[in-house]
Amino acid sequence: AQTVTQSQPEMSVQEAETVTLSCTYDTSESNYYLFWYKQPPSRQMILVIRQEAYKQQNATENRFSVNFQKAAKSFSLKISDSQLGDTAMYFCAFMIQSQGYGGSQGNLIFGKGTKLSVKP
């Protein structure tokens, strides 16, 4: 069974500074995806960034980047130049990669989340 662990229930950062959110996971699968989702108070889950396990290069999306350490099963999110709008719950998630018809879809396994507050 796959598990995702986020050990930081809450974090805070000053506006314009950098913050790193931690995530570890456990799986026996070789091919999978890892994600960071943002959930603001509106409750809608928004995909922030995705990493394919077979890629050695860390994913980057504008101010968001990850540090993917496959051997250590670690997947942290770095937010640079933090903005007030980044205040939200952040969830790390895992999905097994499928090569079958229809591509990869299915059970997203989430961690418990980290509540990030960006302070002015």
Add this chain to the structure above:
Amino acid sequence: EAGVAQSPRYKIIEKRQSVAFWCNPISGHATLYWYQQILGQGPKLLIQFQNNGVVDDSQLPKDRFSAERLKGVDSTLKIQPAKLEDSAVYLCASSLVRTSGLYNEQFFGPGTRLTVL
């Protein structure tokens, strides 16, 4: 492009009552998911449909929860009878079904917050 629609946004019921939630996925998305998010936790998959067939319902408490997607488009999730521990946000998501090897992003709706008293 319209996103995933869910209704109602909020629902308060007493234990042992019944409740139903509705979800309309993004047009053209063959796969539909229902997740349960209990306060302080991440979402947990309850059921996954592809068109009108069930792909995975291994975590659905079938003694009280049911879901259907009769025409392969919108879906209804029902709880009967509700228990206190069913208080949660129920999220619906949808994704495309594409060729093998490609990743299909799940797009989430705004969720329904259920409170069972």
